[in-house]
Amino acid sequence: MEQKRPIKVLVAKPGLDGHDRGANVVAMGLRDEGMEVIYSGLRQTPEKIVNTAVQEDVDVIGLSILSGAHNRLFPEIIKLLKEKGKEDTLVVAGGHILEKDIPFLQEVGISAVFGHGVSVKSIAEYIRNNVAL
């Protein structure tokens, strides 16, 4: 099997919630799955997240949010990605996201929402299946 280049992922914390344990677990887990992972740090604005994604030229952005502000922040992030010419990026999300909000988010451009109890391995698998190298 041909050795493919590592997939590059940005794990980001948009908004004001200070809970990053989940984000850290996913970040480390994806590293163990052979990916190159950047963690943005807490309290990132959509603009900061997109700037980082552009400079690092990531394949994937993983948004971790527990504050409930996803319906407002995620569309903003997708919009900025398009404006900067970086719309060819897989955007996924996790944290406290209500089931009923998922259809709206998918419509906006979030490819997958990983709820509670999901294994990091399955997140890695999803990413590998949906990023064409």
Added chain:
Amino acid sequence: MAKSDSIVRRKRLGVEELAGQLAGGSEIALARLITLVENDPDGMPRVLPLIQQHLGKAFCVGFTGPPGAGKSSLVSRVTKVMRERGKKVGIIAVDPTSPFSGGAFLGDRIRMQEHYLDPGVFIRSMATRGSLGGLARATKDGIKLMDVYGCDYILVETVGVGQTELDIMQTTDITAVVLVPEGGDSVQAMKAGLMEIGDVFVINKSDRPGAESLAVQVQAVLMMNPRYGSGAPPVLLTQGVSGDGVAELVDVIQAQQLNLNSSELEARRREKRKQEFEEIFKWAAAQEWKKLAGSDGTVKKQLDEVVKGLKDPYTALKEIFPDGFIKRYERTPS
């Protein structure tokens, strides 16, 4: 878990187009080109001829030293001062690739958050991907691309394993060695290698006990080195978190940039170009060997005998190249 079908494919962009945008200062072109040279061995060979004549404007400073020395915070502070002085800054932060998973946690950038929205600062993280000298193989190429993009200064932060990092000296114009006053550093500092590659020595976390005495010890060791005579590299005290001493560090960097001007800087860069050519030549030869070992009948037979222990490698090599290694290929007389 809710999913939708959404395979993402990267945009295919022409190298010429990207190179043109790069020279015009396009951030996303720089990012995409760095990705290209990181992943495609044909990348830099295609890009470099297009940008060769634009090279040489940026001044490149390496930051090396043991893990925990506070390099990332220091680089961020140095960037802040350079921005206040109206300079455009590029940063390459290198972190180690796990030899087991092949993945990496690129955690330096998080210390540079104050620059995330500044269009005059471009930060790129790189994983070593198996390179052992403290830098990624693509770091040199990244520096060239940032040069053409328009950076006045390019700051390169190494992995930080300490004494084994000599790559940095061959890659940057000057090198700052960052130490901290803890963990037997005074003894560590005197080990060869690290003490001989610095153009400036920085004792970071200078608010901690032992900082002043470490500075004195480092100064003493440097002055004992006959290579320096009376012109030993400066030793500075800084505090990456508060910013103390950082303006003075930037003063030293800018002074060295001026002093190194023309002849010595050009001499260093010539030496680097020579080494780089040699590296690329060796790499190309190694690729040729791999091809030969797989496809050439004579080579395969000799290799087989060596592997079986029937023949020593020197004899085998002589039988493959009876007239000498180079003579097998067409060669123009000098």
